[in-house]
Amino acid sequence: MEVQTNIKNKDLVSKRRKQIITAASKLFFEKGFDQTTMREISRASGLTMGSLYDYVRSKDDILVLVYKDVIERFRSGLGLNEKADLDVNPGNLENILHRSMKQMYKLSKAVQLLYRESWSRRKNVHLQMREIDRTNVENFTRLLLKGQQEGSFQVINPVVTADLILLMVALPAIREWSLSNIDQEEVIDTVTKFILRGLSTEGRV
Amino acid sequence: MEVQTNIKNKDLVSKRRKQIITAASKLFFEKGFDQTTMREISRASGLTMGSLYDYVRSKDDILVLVYKDVIERFRSGLGLNEKADLDVNPGNLENILHRSMKQMYKLSKAVQLLYRESWSRRKNVHLQMREIDRTNVENFTRLLLKGQQEGSFQVINPVVTADLILLMVALPAIREWSLSNIDQEEVIDTVTKFILRGLSTEGRV
Amino acid sequence: MEVQTNIKNKDLVSKRRKQIITAASKLFFEKGFDQTTMREISRASGLTMGSLYDYVRSKDDILVLVYKDVIERFRSGLGLNEKADLDVNPGNLENILHRSMKQMYKLSKAVQLLYRESWSRRKNVHLQMREIDRTNVENFTRLLLKGQQEGSFQVINPVVTADLILLMVALPAIREWSLSNIDQEEVIDTVTKFILRGLSTEGRV
Amino acid sequence: MEVQTNIKNKDLVSKRRKQIITAASKLFFEKGFDQTTMREISRASGLTMGSLYDYVRSKDDILVLVYKDVIERFRSGLGLNEKADLDVNPGNLENILHRSMKQMYKLSKAVQLLYRESWSRRKNVHLQMREIDRTNVENFTRLLLKGQQEGSFQVINPVVTADLILLMVALPAIREWSLSNIDQEEVIDTVTKFILRGLSTEGRV
DNA sequence: AATGAATGAGTCTTCATTCAT
DNA sequence: CATGAATGAAGACTCATTCAT
DSSP, rough: OOOOSSSSHHHHHHHHHHHHHHHHHHHHHOSSSOOHHHHHHHHHOOHHHHHHSSOSSSSHHHHHHHHHHHHHHHHHHHHHOTTTTTTGGGHHHHHHHHHHHHHHHHHHHHHHHHHHHHHHOOOHHHHHHHHHHHHHHHHHHHHHHHHHHHOOOOOHHHHHHHHHHHHHHHHHHHHHHHHHTTTTHHHHHHHHHHHHHHOOOHHHH | OOOSOOOOHHHHHHHHHHHHHHHHHHHHHOSSTTTOHHHHHHHHOOHHHHHHHHSSSHHHHHHHHHHHHHHHHHHHHTTOOOOTTOOOOOHHHHHHHHHHHHHHTTHHHHHHHHHHHHSSOOHHHHHHHHHHHHHHHHHHHHHHHHHTTSSSSSOOOOOHHHHHHHHHHHHHHHHHHHHHHOOOHHHHHHHHHHHHHOOOSSSHH | OOOSOOOHHHHHHHHHHHHHHHHHHHEEEEEETTOOOOOHHHHHHOHHHHTTTOOOOHHHHHHHHHHHHHHHHHHHHHHHOOOTTTOOOGHHHHHHHHHHHHEEEEHHHHHHHHHHHHHOOOOHHHHHHHHHHHHHHHHHHHHHHHHHHTSSOSSSOHHHHHHHHHHHHHHHTTTTHHHHTSOHHHHHHHHHHHHHHOSSSSSOO | OOOOOOOOOOHHHHHHHHHHHHHHHHHHHHHTTTTHHHHHHHHHHTTTHHHHHOOOOHHHHHHHHHHHHHHHHHHHHTTTTTTTTTTOOOOGGGHHHHHHHHHHHHHHEEEEEEEHHHHHOOHHHHHHHHHHHHHHHHHOOOOHHHHHHSSSSOOSHHHHHHHHHHHHHHHHHHHHHHHHOOOOOOOHHHHHHHHHHHHHSSSOO
16 A cells, blocks of 8 residues: 655655655646646656656556645644544534634645545545545544434434535535635634534434 | 537537537546547547537537536426526425435536536636536525524524535535445435534524 | 539639639638638638539649639739730830839739749649749740840840849739838839849940 | 757757758758648657657747758858858958859758748747848848948948848749759859849949 | 538647666 | 656547538
């Protein structure tokens, strides 16, 4: 699953790949994967064509690299470590939602790339994305179940609900252009409240 | 705004374009716009390269054609005419949501294409998509405001909420693979109920 | 040597060809032969593609048609009939030069086309152009010889001189852009005088 | 103004471009710009399609390259450096005319290309050609004025006369086929004498 | 005589990837 | 490890010409 390389010096690999990721991210976010050429990445990263291919086997590899980087930045931005993930207390839900949406604003271009490319059949990214995605949904599902057992949430189908809420949280990224002239806090507040009311035990349905 | 053609016979244009749309839709849904070649569309549609370009000026034109077709199919599938659109009685909301999600299941590949390409900078489609999208959100916003005035809905920011609900309705399409082994009715029911509870006046927030 | 056609009705042929020539001339003058498409000629002439090819066998045929038309218009503009041609009284030389250059101004675009295409290897036009051209040179050569015998002209090589003078007369067309802001009469006068002095018996050489 | 390239090695660029110019010149001279394909240039130059486009951005670029090369060869063939150009002592006129026409014979195909393409609307070449052309005319105009002041030439309009003489000098190239069976020296002599007599102060006009 | 849709080889151009130095 | 020139298949698009109606 790891992106391979011929280069032995680990530190160099990590340094060069940072260059690649930084350059490629910007380009992919702006123009999309297909519309970005290796030459552009080469130029923007300061690596020659040959070097580029010393640290990466293909253009697809770069997408994987960028993809992983986005995930990682998202996670670290949330202040969660890899293990704990979203597996938190139901009581924290509002807090989590709030922080997640903040992230969505910050990383909206990146999230858009993720959604876009998740549908293209690029094998590698595809598989990895789905794996991580599945984990996220599972973690969130557990949280909902916990809340349900504790009587703080009312949930019909936990898996569907988890999936749904994760989509709602992505609203700021997915619908960026549409919401661009609405105050950020207003958006976050509206969505958060909507989710909480949707989970609330008070309404009869 | 109309896609132009060299061909004078209107009936033929509409017949050939149907061929083109059918062929291209399948390919675009499957492989994406960039990964589909004109030759593939030519082969799949049964038109020679030259003929293809008699009915369409560019590959982008085909995307516009497919895009309009998806919108149209979605609309007609909802059983709403263009005028009435989504501007219906608040009491019908559940009904509308249900039918919309049914459509999302049926047209999931198409909806995925719409989302994917809405982010690429292909001007023509881009502009048209955003225009229609804006109209949809506005219509739904009006519906929410009406419901709010009549005391049947509780809404914080109607525009954001409209945008949010329209995204939620698209869940079956956007998250197709994730929900593939969950019963369709279960998904629709869960989402519908979640939305209704989110709009409910009973919960205090 | 005649451009052929399948159509029997002679009057119709001549009418339709006039349409073709008018349309094609404009386009050829403006964009050049290679850059003009048959579709454009079809549109501009008001004939359908099929009809076009009923009155003409190929695009090259149209060039021949346009070419002949230019020659004809040039001749008739000079007020000379085909027989007499340029074989006139030496005393008239100044008059002829003047009128010819007037024509060059009027038909400059056409003359430019002639020069341009005379160098391309388009067989038909090529041959016809050279034939007519040869005749012109021969006629003018005779005129010079006559003048020489009568002692009014001094000429080293009559053939070369004829060729040279015919080129000089074309100055307004060949160098159109360069001379565009110089008074027409001034140009004509300068060239005419230069030629006459070049032929003059007074200068010792 | 310079034709750009992706290649960094300057020497290589200049070597490969020589290949391209050599190959393209031959083809352009023979068949014209429009009738020459990139594949032909590729084959004739010994460069693959990809390489070709590494040294040149477009087919038009090649025309510019060929054009500049022709100008350069013409200049260096005259034995004049760029500065001195045609701005020489009036007494040398006969000498200059003679050498120029020698060049015209040698480079007739190239000069024909220049005239041909000067009329096509290919912006790049167009502009450059006109610029250089203007300079030539200006230089020659100055020479005539000097001669006029010194009393060695009689000139009506110096600009027109300069333009005219430069056209006359091109006779061997423009009228190549027509003059092909006349002795080269005879042609040059006839034209030179004609020009000198045309400028002569002895004839009254 | 007229129509105009159909053909398909051909055009210019791009780009991911490799490999000799 | 680094360089960057070379490759060539593939891409979108054009257009003179034909022929069934």
